[in-house]
Every structure is written in C-alpha cells, then in structure tokens.
Amino acid sequence: MQPADRNHRPCPICRRFPDHAEVYLEERIDTSALNSYSFASRKEPERLCFQMVRCPTCDLVYVDSPPSQGELAKAYHSADYDSSEEANDAASSYADAFAKVLGRLAHDSALEIGTGTGVFLEKLSAIGFRHVEGIEPSTAAIAAAPEHRRPWIREGIFVEGDYAPESFDMICCFMTLEHVRDPLEVVESAIRLLRPGGAFLSVTHDYRHPVNRMLGKRSPIVDIEHMQLFSRDSIRALFAQAGYVDIEANAFTNTYALSYWHRLMPLPAGLKRPMGRVLEGLRLNGVKLSINVGNTAAAGFKPKAHA
Template sequence: MTQMQLENRHERLCPVCGSSPEAAKIYFEEHIDTSKLNEFSFASRKAPEYLCYQMVQCHRCDLVYVDRPPSQSALAEVYHAAEYDSSEEAADAARAYAGIVSGLAKKRPLKDALEIGTGTGVFLDVLKSFGCENVAGIEPSSAAIAAAPDYRRPWIREGIFRESDYAPESFDLICCFMTLEHVREPKEIASSVMNLLRPGGAFVTVTHDYRSPVNKLMGKRSPIIDIEHMQLFSQRSIGTLFDSTGYVDVTVRPFANRYALRYWTRLAPLSPRLKKMASSLLSTLGIDGLKLSVNVGNTAAIGFKPTR
C-alpha cells in the first residue's frame, strides 16, 4: 500500500449499526510502518506484522472498526496485487469449514453455492462433495487464482464481490470465511447475500472474535491486529449484523481451526529468533506437520433467509 493510498482515507460510521465514531472509544492506536509492507501484507495466512490503523469500539453493537479506512478502490488494488503462499493452510481450513456446512447439506439440497473470498477455490471442492451441482467463487487476488488447479479456475471470478454480478435468489448457500473483516462495508455484503439467496438459503461466516480469551490474553501481539482488518467482530456484533439484515434462526458459536504445528508456530507471538528455533526443533523432531485443532478465538455464524 502506497503512502498516497494511506492518506486517501475518510471517516465512516460504524459499518454494522451506523453509530457515530464520536461516541466510540479508541481500542487500538494506529501503528503503520510502511517499511514493513510488502507483497504479502495483504495475502492470506501470512506471518503477523502487528500493523494496524486506528480502531474504535462501537458502544452500541460492540464492533471494533477502523474509523478512517482506505477507499474501496485502494483495498481492491492491494488485494488484487497480493501474493499467495498458503496452499497447505487453505486446504486445512477447508476441511475445518466442512464441519460447519455438512450439517446444512444433510437438512436440505444445496444445488447452487457461492464462496466470497475463495482463494484457490479449495472449499469449492468440498461443496461439490456435499452434492452442490453448481459452485462459484469470487476472489480479488490474481495470484491466488493462478495457484488454483486448472479444473477449478472456471468456477472462480476475479474481482471483488458485487451483487450485480449474480442473479437474484440464485443460491442455496453463500459462504464467507475470514473475509468480512477485510471489506469496507460488511453490512452491504450481508444485505447483498440476502438478496442472492433463495428463501430458506443459508449464509455462513467465520470471523475473528476479539473478545475471545486467547485474543484478549495476547493483546497487541495477537495476529488479528493487522493492517488488512477493517473491522473485528465479537459474538455480539456478528450476531447483530445477521439480525439487522433480516436473517432468521441465527446461530453464533466458537469455531476451532486445524493447522500444522509449523503454522501455529508462525502465528505465535514470539520473536523471529525464537520462531526460527521452535520451527527447527519441530522439524528435527519430525512433528512440524502434526495437525492440531485449536480454538484461537474464531466464531462461526449461520443465518437463513426467511421462507415466504
């Protein structure tokens, strides 16, 4: 992100409930070091940089959000140019997300499904395995799409999510995993998803929970403190987002990720030297690839479009 993009910022209301930032309290002070920004700064599952814009906490809905974010065009540009280097972690995440969607697939047919922020489209394979006949993904990173196998690329549209790119009421399921934090207007996303779902269709998200014990314990050393994040949810604020956009039978619950020990080490709040030592030790012991399920402070939310 260039200095010009950093400066092209304007104040916004709370992107979930519309409250004024004047009534909010500062939650994180701004910390931007442009010398640390690189082609992976807006890439998924990168090593933490602990850079962030000023974030405030909404007194009404409990959302923590950037009160003066970059423009939508600036965000689209940096995500388009971001590198991609997380194939193993993406596959691990897809397997974990499958546990959320499997229950939905047992209750009703999921003929048509869309994933917002699909990366290489690995979760689209999971949706196919659940019987989805037509799957689609939207992804802004050209590098991520280039890393997808040839057979998946026709399923993926390059760009940012726009409701107008899809027919109304054309999906039974829309998923948005670890992506709502990255957009400027999460309520617009949720409203657009509502319009694209068929009656009874499901919207499924996974988001960070800044109020989780692990994130509160790590404080400013938590990986959720990141220049990519335009907002951070709690269970209360993600529930408010779903309720205020008309979803019914909303459930919000903690979610455990499953990754290799080498990835958990990369995220740990340790110095580069200690991370290198820990990684070397795990590799020497032959356990760096051991998969471990950990609740690191994420939340799964599911809501349904009302039936007529």
C-alpha cells in the first residue's frame, strides 16, 4: 500500500484524537510477505501489523494511520478463502455462546454482516428464523458456499441503504468489527435496521485476555488485517455509543479441531512441523477441543419503543 492511501484517523468510538494515546504496537510491514492470504480470515497468522495506539477513554486499540477504505475493500474482494471446517466449528461455538440471547428474540428475520459461506445462517434457520440473509465481500467465500445457501448471500460490502429500516430482529457480525474502517458506523446502521427489542451480536478478539497478553506480539490477534482491537470494555463502549441497552460482553469457549489449534500456535516452524506430524500420526487432527482463546461474545438490544 502506498503512503498516499493512508491518512490519520481519530479513535473510532469517541471520534477524538487522544491527547495521550500510547503506542500499543509498533508497525511491522514487510511488503514482500504480503499476499492475498493476508486478508483471508482464520489463515495462518503472519503477525505483520500497522502501528496501533490505545484510546485511554474507550480502551480501544486501533490503527491510527490506516489504508483507505477503498484499498481495504479491494483486498477483501480478492482474498482467498480456505476455512470451511473451521467456519462450521466457529458457527457452532457462536450459536452456543448466544443461545440465551437468541431465545429472547422474535425469530422473523436475521442478517449477518460478513457471512462467509453462510454457515451461521444455517444455524439460525435451524433454530427457527424464518428469513435469514448475509452480506459477504469475498467472492471466493461465496463460491465455497453450498448451493442451498447461495440465495441467502449477497456479494458486497454492508451498506445500510440496501435494507429497510426496522426490518430485522437480529443482526450479527462475527470476527469482522476488527476489520472495518468504521465499526461505529456499522453498529449505528445496525440499530436503525433493527426492530425495537431486536439485538446486535458480535464476536471480537479480546486483547486484554491473559492468553493474548501472554503471547504479546506473537498472538494471532496481531495482524495486518485488524484495523482495531477490542477489550470487553471497549466493545461495551462501542455498543453504548450507538444507543444499545442491556449490553453484555462475555468470554466464551471456541471449539475447533486440534489441527486448527496447532496451525494457530505461535511456534517456530522447526517445532510446528514435527508437532503436526505427531498429531497426524496419532490421528488426533480431527479431535475437537474447546478452549477459551480470549474472544468476547457481545450483545446489545435496541430499546423497545415507548408505549
């Protein structure tokens, strides 16, 4: 990316330039290592990043000189996609994490922003949502979706004007709020598209979780694709800023195959490859393991209309 494509931005939640923003992560860009996989989700982490600073008011860590929205959109459009089994495991974890919230909602219609192959839409349909739809910028992800899910998925970037106001009971966005240039705009758009009493759900990494703090710069959350990193406090701050009430933000466990945990592990290749062979040899690759990896499941409700 050329320097001309980058500009300075304020905190994406409070919209202020913090007086005393501390540098949270120093920039590490190696253009020769950038490839189309850099922008695919759940890929082998490369741990390159733009400089990130922390807003002391919102507790949000964010890239203060990000590439332009156009550059990001282009990168995602052409991103490769390689994670169908993991996507399925993730969707099951999310359905479990949000079971209580989903139970409180009317089941008329739901929208997923960044739906991938639409695997979570499948879960929503199974629990009784009558109308489900998703928006997804990656052509490769949609091409990988099973035939019966394709009619649910629209290719593109989420734009509020494409939907009728107050037309959804639930809108969700998983592992995506880190990637967008303006997460507040997304949650504000969502609250206008929700019916009163409807809910917005998100899953985000928690940079304050002990796992991520322990790994530091080797954590999978340190990645060039992340424009901001949330803590439980900052995801609450984002929802509150947009007008949501009854906000919850909780840690939960992700269930994935051992082979995937192995791929995420921040180990040198010299150790990682033999470990992979051991897992394969013991036929443990397909074994599922639930771990709290420092992700936050957050939910906020649109206030019910006044009587």
